[in-house]
Amino acid sequence: MRSVGIESMNIFAGSASLDVKKLAEHRQLDTARFDNLLMKEKTVTLPYEDPITFGVNAARPLIDALSPQERDRIEMVITSTESAFDFGKSMSTYIHYHLGLNRNCRLFELKNACYSGVAGLQMAINFILSQTSPGAKALVVATDISRFIVEEGGNALTEDWSFAEPSSGAGAVAMLVSEQSYVFQVDVGANGYYGYEVMDTCRPAPDSEAGDADLSLLAYLDCSENAFLEYQKRVDGVDYATSFSYLAFHTPFGGMVKGAHRNLMRKVVKASPEQIEEDFERRVVPGLAYCQRVGNIMGATAMLSLASTIDNGNFESPKRIGVFSYGSGCCSEFFSGVVGLEGQNRIRSMMIDDQLKVRYELSMEEYDELLKGSSALKFGTRNLRLDTGFVPQARNIHAKETLFLKEIKEFHREYEWVS
Amino acid sequence: MSKDEIITIIAEHVRAVVPTLEAHQFSHDDKLKELGANSVDRSEILMMTMESLSLKISLVDLASARNIGELAGILREKLQSS
Numbered sequence: 419m420r421s422v423g424i425e426s427m428n429i430f431a432g433s434a435s436l437d438v439k440k441l442a443e444h445r446q447l448d449t450a451r452f453d454n455l456l457m458k459e460k461t462v463t464l465p466y467e468d469p470i471t472f473g474v475n476a477a478r479p480l481i482d483a484l485s486p487q488e489r490d491r492i493e494m495v496i497t498s499t500e501s502a503f504d505f506g507k508s509m510s511t512y513i514h515y516h517l518g519l520n521r522n523c524r525l526f527e528l529k530n531a532c533y534s535g536v537a538g539l540q541m542a543i544n545f546i547l548s549q550t551s552p553g554a555k556a557l558v559v560a561t562d563i564s565r566f567i568v569e570e571g572g573n574a575l576t577e578d579w580s581f582a583e584p585s586s587g588a589g590a591v592a593m594l595v596s597e598q599s600y601v602f603q604v605d606v607g608a609n610g611y612y613g614y615e616v617m618d619t620c621r622p623a624p625d626s627e628a629g630d631a632d633l634s635l636l637a638y639l640d641c642s643e644n645a646f647l648e649y650q651k652r653v654d655g656v657d658y659a660t661s662f663s664y665l666a667f668h669t670p671f672g673g674m675v676k677g678a679h680r681n682l683m684r685k686v687v688k689a690s691p692e693q694i695e696e697d698f699e700r701r702v703v704p705g706l707a708y709c710q711r712v713g714n715i716m717g718a719t720a721m722l723s724l725a726s727t728i729d730n731g732n733f734e735s736p737k738r739i740g741v742f743s744y745g746s747g748c749c750s751e752f753f754s755g756v757v758g759l760e761g762q763n764r765i766r767s768m769m770i771d772d773q774l775k776v777r778y779e780l781s782m783e784e785y786d787e788l789l790k791g792s793s794a795l796k797f798g799t800r801n802l803r804l805d806t807g808f809v810p811q812a813r814n815i816h817a818k819e820t821l822f823l824k825e826i827k828e829f830h831r832e833y834e835w836v837s
Numbered sequence: 838m839s840k841d842e843i844i845t846i847i848a849e850h851v852r853a854v855v856p857t858l859e860a861h862q863f864s865h866d867d868k869l870k871e872l873g874a875n876s877v878d879r880s881e882i883l884m885m886t887m888e889s890l891s892l893k894i895s896l897v898d899l900a901s902a903r904n905i906g907e908l909a910g911i912l913r914e915k916l917q918s919s
Contacts, residue, residue, distance in 0.1 A: 448875075452875075455877060636899065640897055684884075
């Protein structure tokens with residue numbers, strides 16, 4: 419069987435963060451049982467950041483590491499997102515341009531809420547496996563920002579939605595997919611997918627999200643079980659407790675993952691509460707680390723959890739990781755792959771932990787000001803010059819060239835590299 | 838199984854998940870959210886209850902219940918048709 423997988427991978431989680439426990443207190447949410455939601459920080463989009471800046475900043479180190487010949491073999495750029503600012507033009511066109519890629523390339527975008535990143539990855543894997551263009555590479559950029567303002571009127575979709583604000587982050591994961599599976603070697607054909615129509619969370623209007631927290635959580639739990647059961651049907655001799663050294667989950671917030679893991683361990687493994695707790699700490703927590711600091715980045719979250727697992731796990735000998743993605747609406751998938759020390763070294767060279775640490779921590783005053791001002795960058799904005807004066811210290815916080823949104827001219831977005 | 842018996846089972850799991858409700862007298866109108874159970878707690882209570890009842894249904898089917906009485910009603914219906 420031909421090898422296929424992730425050749426290189428990086429994340430970009432913005433330039434500013436917020437302590438979500440402080441936010442919950444600031445919003446006067448009932449924080450009595452807040453700790454079991456397992457949330458810490460989230461990335462906040464600054465006025466001069468958007469899904470393009472996140473995506474390009476995530477992908478740039480992967481592209482810079484390639485020779486010109488290798489770079490020219492990128493024949494597909496997929497953006498995976500629910501945060502696009504145009505119904506027709508794909509964000510992959512902007513990303514392709516700012517990375518200076520070969521024009522003999524397929525450019526398009528995929529959507530299915532938080533499942534989009536894994537949908538993109540699987541399409542890229544199938545492109546490589548098809549061998550219609552031997553030696554080609556595909557770049558998948560999952561990138562999303564939050565729009566958590568609740569739709570007013572009606573009551574079906576607003577129940578307990580207040581916890582969506584602390585959990586909603588922003589950021590991107592870029593993955594180069596090819597036959598050189600240095601970071602994550604895919605188990606070909608080992609996929610369990612499961613989806614059906616359900617109205618749990620959605621973006622029914624241009625600048626807002628709506629959702630039913632209970633329905634969404636129940637659909638997630640339902641899918642995490644059924645996607646795994648389908649995987650088990652297709653792969654001989656699979657045991658949830660022993661086949662995977664680590665489990666990377668789509669992480670809207672840590673508490674949800676803990677519930678899903680507990681459910682499967684109870685039903686499939688018949689494990690005791692003590693065994694479940696030990697297993698959670700050992701196999702799941704490495705993948706939560708970055709998700710708890712970035713928040714839910716929708717289409718990119720499952721792969722952020724994979725990056726977190728690879729960075730924080732032990733890979734002295736090759737290990738198999740099970741990955742679960744869930745996207746509202748809904749579609750889900752459980753798949754797996756193998757990671758070794760080289761993969762970990764490549765992820766660690768991206769210095770993700772440092773990148774998260776240097777983000778500028780916003781005060782509640784700055785954050786609230788941002789929410790009021792963010793109405794300036796509405797869907798459909800035709801002309802606007804972005805305010806670079808808002809927390810200007812965030813603009814060179816990464817101490818390297820970073821892409822920011824400069825201006826919107828007749829709907830076209832113009833960007834600048836700042837260092 | 839009667840609706841009240843199902844409520845007793847639900848109450849047992851609510852107390853296990855939210856220990857501050859140890860002495861609470863549960864009624865049909867009780868809403869889990871108002872009792873201090875967050876969305877993770879609520880899903881946990883549902884899963885434990887379904888296990889106690891040996892009921893295998895899609896969790897999504899239970900999302901429409903607005904209080905413990907309605908939840909017990911849906912569970913009872915599912916038990917009868919399973």
